[in-house]
Amino acid sequence: MTEPTSQPVAAVVAELLTKRYGSLTAIEDLSFTVAPGEIVGFLGPNGAGKSTTMKILAGTMAGTSGRATIWGESVSLNPAAAKSHLAYMPENNPLPDDLRVEEYLTLRAKLKNVESKNVQERVEKVMLDCDLIRRAKGRLIGHLSKGFRQRVGIADALLAQPKVIILDEPTIGLDPHQILGIRDLIRSLRGQMAVLISSHILHEVEQVCDKVVIINRGRLVAQGKTEDLRRELLPDSVFNLISNTPLAQLSEICLQIESAAKIEIQESLSGGWNRYRIVIPTQSPIRENLAAHLIKAGISLREIAEEHYGLEDIFLAATRRTTHDGLKN
């Protein structure tokens, strides 16, 4: 690999990227960055423009306008230098069926400027890391299962120890064991290389990524750490509680504790007990000890729990927001 003279501030920069196919706009003014060593999840509904963006960053498709750089090198102006820092695994991971795994990886290592004396060592290392060495090393790629093909794709991406790895749906079609293996592998790259990963499995992204970038209809709708996005997109905290206190009394007490609180009955249970839903601002000081406040006010509680907002909720909130904006416009 070409050794960079200095580490850039951002490993990947997408600046106002736009891609149009005639009258159809695939992505528009898309800007985000990936820091060196950071793992970033790239999310969006089907057709949002994820693969298009990744192809532009990988240099396999030209953007209509905007700027993309990989490790400080312009993808369009200096493609060879940009590609020398990059490994890209496209969606569906196309591989030549008529080559054996080891032959393919050896070829790719040579094409990726791995020094001749290190080729064999690197090939062995990535096959070991991706668990290919025992069962797939000498097999024709065309005879491999989907899971092994994905591993070959990831092994290829890791071959030249690039500064940036772009993985488009790396776990698509894998079984849970394989997903776990790939997830651990990607996690092990943290701090060593910048990874931009697109996936539909939000739980997986949440487990692995430091940051997420969410796009919808070709536009950026949110980016940042999951916790920050949670605060931004889901400003309210929701508590589910089971109590035998009547709704009117509970509402009165809640409003005394937090004036912005909203309460509704969700379900009537046997023996006069009800399931309530209380919504309070996440920033509210009582959020941390709502249960204590309610008990102190004489409310009998059988159960209280705060709803956990996962990445799925953040994703839905972000994409719903833009969809509504789009409809309004």
Next chain:
Amino acid sequence: MRHFKTLLFHELRVVFYSWNTWATAGLFLTLMGTIYWFALLECSRSPQPWTPVEGTFKLFWLPLLCILPLLTMRSFSEERRAGTLSSLLTTPASIAAIVWAKFLSAWITWVVLWLGFIPFTILVNFRLGSVNEERLSDPTVLIGALSFIFMSGLLHVAIGILCSCLTRSSALAALLTFITLLGLTAAGGALESLPIESWTWLGWLREPAAHLRTFGHLQDFAAGVIDSRPLVLYVTGNLLCLGLAVLAVEGQE
């Protein structure tokens, strides 16, 4: 250069491990053997102004139109269809290196196929050694005709590579190559048959017609006449086609 070498060896390996190549080689040798057999028969029946080798190479357009498209059709179209070309383009290897590697491997295959014709002549000489016919064992015609095939192959194979860049369908690539080669081979003869001398307004065609006389080039080479004009035509045509192929790959990705 390093990438080119790597890619060339890879392409050659792919070509010679592919059943498609061996099937094509079988077809080629059957075709050439049959033509040579009929040329020998014809010469044995009555004296001919041409040798069996000359007679065989006069029909060079048959393998050119039927076999060469089969060799080049998959080079880019198959990789584009399978998506492996995109994957290849993410490496630091340049498009020019990829195009040249694919061209050279196809050209080498084309050359090797034609070299496969030599054993036929050796076999015939061995079997008919008692026949007192000097022209039968004269290697000059064979060397000259093969030189023409190799030289013109620079352009013909490059056309096949260019056509393969233009489509994802191997069949369509083969058809495009067939039509282009047919046009190119027939163009010289067609232009020559036009009454250019009497139609003064067609005078400007005289020069291109002189350049494109493919069968004339074969005769010149077989007779040992090395004219620089066909050499320039085939080399520049090759560079033009491969340059266009690079642009075609660049444009599609």
